[in-house]
Amino acid sequence: AMWRRAVLELSRRPLGSRAAVAALLRPRPVLPTTAVVPAAASGTLRLDRRGFYSSKWQKRLGHLLESRRRPPVPIIPDKEVIENSTQIRPVKPVLGSKRTGVLAYKIGCMSLWDEWGEKHMVTVCQLDRLHVLQQLTIQRNGYEALQLGLGYRSTHRQHRSALGIYMKAGVGPKHHVCEFRISSDCMLPVGHQLSVRHFVPGQWVFCSGWSKAKGFQGPMKRWGFAGGTSDKLGNRQSHRSHGSMGQRGVSKVYKGKKAHGHMGPDPRCMNAQVFRIEAARNLLFLKGALPGYKGSVVKVSDARGKTALKNNHIRLPHPTFVPMPEVEYPVTIQMPPPERDPFLYPEQPLYQPGD
Numbered sequence: 001a002m003w004r005r006a007v008l009e010l011s012r013r014p015l016g017s018r019a020a021v022a023a024l025l026r027p028r029p030v031l032p033t034t035a036v037v038p039a040a041a042s043g044t045l046r047l048d049r050r051g052f053y054s055s056k057w058q059k060r061l062g063h064l065l066e067s068r069r070r071p072p073v074p075i076i077p078d079k080e081v082i083e084n085s086t087q088i089r090p091v092k093p094v095l096g097s098k099r100t101g102v103l104a105y106k107i108g109c110m111s112l113w114d115e116w117g118e119k120h121m122v123t124v125c126q127l128d129r130l131h132v133l134q135q136l137t138i139q140r141n142g143y144e145a146l147q148l149g150l151g152y153r154s155t156h157r158q159h160r161s162a163l164g165i166y167m168k169a170g171v172g173p174k175h176h177v178c179e180f181r182i183s184s185d186c187m188l189p190v191g192h193q194l195s196v197r198h199f200v201p202g203q204w205v206f207c208s209g210w211s212k213a214k215g216f217q218g219p220m221k222r223w224g225f226a227g228g229t230s231d232k233l234g235n236r237q238s239h240r241s242h243g244s245m246g247q248r249g250v251s252k253v254y255k256g257k258k259a260h261g262h263m264g265p266d267p268r269c270m271n272a273q274v275f276r277i278e279a280a281r282n283l284l285f286l287k288g289a290l291p292g293y294k295g296s297v298v299k300v301s302d303a304r305g306k307t308a309l310k311n312n313h314i315r316l317p318h319p320t321f322v323p324m325p326e327v328e329y330p331v332t333i334q335m336p337p338p339e340r341d342p343f344l345y346p347e348q349p350l351y352q353p354g355d
Contacts, residue, residue, distance in 0.1 A: 074280070074281070076278065076280045076281075076331055076332065077280065077331055078330065078331060078332075079328040079329060079331065080279070080280075080328065080329060080331055081326065081327065081328055081329075082323035082327075082329060083323070083325075084322060084323050084324075084325065086189055086192055087189070088188065088189065088192070088319065088320065088322050089322065090317065090318065090319075090322045091185050091186075091318050091319060092318070093185075093316075093318045094185065096183060097183050097185055097186060098182050098183040098186060098302075099182065099186045099198075099302055099316065099318060099319060099320070100146045100148070100182045100186060100188065100194075100301070100319070100320070101180040101206075101300055101301025101302070102127055102130055102148070102194055102198060102199075102299075102300050102301070103127070103130060103148055103149075103150035103176055103178055103297055103298075103299060103300075104125035104126060104127050104128075104130075104150070104284060104297070104298055104299075104300055105125060105150070105151065105295060105296070105297060105298075106123065106124075106125055106209070106290055106292050106293070106295065106296050106297075106298055107125060107126050107283075107294065107295075108123070108124055108294050109121065109122065109123050109124070109289065110122060110124060112275060112276065112285065114335075114337045116337050116338070116341055116342055116343065117343070118342050118343075120287055121287070121288065121289070122275050122276070122285040122286060122287055122288075123272075123285070123286050123287075123288065123289060123290045124283055124284070124285055125283070125284040125285075125286060125290070125298060125300065126281065126282055126283055126284070127150075127195065127196055127282040127284065128150060128151045128152075128282065129150070129151060129152060129171075129172065129174075129193070130148060130149070130150050130193060130194045130282075131148070131149050131169060131171040131174075131191060131192065131193050131194075132146055132147070132148060132169070132188050132189065132190055132193075132194070133147045133148060133149045133165050133166070133169050133171070133177065133190065134146070134165060134169070134190065135147075135187060135189075135190060136179065143181065144181065144182055144184055144187070145180060145181045145182060146179065146180050146182055146187070146188060147165075147177060147178070147179050148177070148178055148179075148180065148194070149166070149169075149171065149174030149175075149176070149177050150174060150177075150178075150297065151174060151175030151176060152172055152173065152174065152175055153173050153174060153175040154173065155173050158173050162174075162177070168190070169190050169191045170190075170191045171191060176297045178299065180299075180301065182319075185318070185319065186318060186319035186320075187319065188319055188320060192320075194320060195321065196277040196278065196279055196282050196283065196284045197277065197279055197317070197320075197321035197329075198317070198320050198321055199274050199277060199284065199300075200314050200315075200316060200317075201274050201275065201276055201277055201333050201334055201335040201336075202274060202314060202335035202336060203273070203274050203302075203303070203310075203311045203314050203316065204271055204272070204273050204274075204303040204307050204308070204310045204311055205271070205272055205273070205274060205286065205300050205301060205302060205303055206269065206270075206271060206300070206301050206302065206303050206304050206307070207269065207270055207271070207272050207286065207290055207298055207299065207300050208267065208268065208269040208270075208291075208298065208299045209267075209268060209269075209290060209292040209296060209297065209298040209299065210265040210266065210267055210268070210291060210292055211264045211265050211266050211267075211268045212264050212265065212291070212292065212293055213263075213264045213265045214263035214264045215262070215263065215264075216260070216261065216262055217260065217261075217262075217263040218241075218242075218260045219240075219241070219242035219258065219260050220240050221263070222258075222260065222261065222263045223258045223259075225242055225243075225258075227239055227240045228240070228241060228243070242258070242259055242260070245257065245259070268291040270288070270290070270291075271307050272286040272287055272288050272290070272300075273286065273335070274286060274287075274335065275287045275334065275335055276332065276333065276334040276335065277332070277333050278331060278332045279329070279331050279332075280331050280332075284300065286300070302316070
């Protein structure tokens with residue numbers, strides 16, 4: 001840089017003496033990092049002080065990678081004492097009692113192991129600030145239900161009518177609002193916050209959500225068709241096609257025929273089993289995969305139909321979990337392991353009789 005500056009200065013002015021050239025090549029004095037350059041020398045008052053980052057590129061990388069930084073690992077206690085701040089009392093369920101469901105965010109998938117060492121694929125869901133917003137009764141609305149609100153959304157993105165509901169309930173603005181049909185004995189007060197203790201590990205639940213958007217897909221991906229054969233068997237350019245579309249005499253394709261087309265987002269529902277709950281962060285671990293992206297909203301309620309018979313041996317809390325005073329509850333609860341060792345396979349002889 002010094003030689004370049006000297007060449008530029010010599011090219012702009014006529015050739016002078018050797019002293020002028022030496023003066024141009026003489027290095028400039030380096031000021032300390034905390035020195036203030038006078039206004040007469042620089043034209044403006046400037047403070048040459050290095051900031052937190054050693055370079056601007058390090059600062060830019062810090063902003064770009066900020067979303068990838070993981071928060072510190074939280075310290076989860078083993079037990080906790082819960083205070084019952086509401087006037088809810090546990091009730092004995094009768095025939096036809098129906099508890100409310102919950103809304104949850106789908107966090108992602110992971111693997112967990114039970115006491116036998118068997119690996120289970122689970123989906124992690126979080127009940128983020130889930131509050132009861134309204135009570136819908138038969139006298140006023142014609143049916144019995146609870147309106148629940150999940151998460152947080154700024155007040156600038158809310159309607160005035162919704163803001164009035166939040167103010168009456170004494171809760172913050174919600175991101176997602178939904179209703180759940182219940183029975184009269186499972187009614188909850190407005191403003192009550194639901195936790196994952198609403199479910200019992202080991203029970204079966206009914207989950208619903210919207211699947212991912214896949215765009216235009218073929219029949220093999222969309223419906224699981226087997227497809228055609230390879231080129232070695234004489235098949236040509238129809239390896240992933242659906243094959244015949246109908247009868248020859250009718251000469252039409254019936255509505256609803258399984259074929260290629262737009263795939264997702266579609267409403268999907270399935271049964272899942274609660275593998276573990278964690279009350280410190282309101283995390284719900286469900287066995288299996290749930291529909292939707294990470295961060296999407298899913299509905300979780302008690303099992304329905306014949307699947308509900310699998311919960312007959314479990315005492316579910318009605319209308320929801322009600323803590324007892326001065327009782328320590330475990331924070332993390334996992335479903336009991338199976339009584340029989342899943343890896344204890346029956347011994348079979350290498351050779352069968354008659355071989």
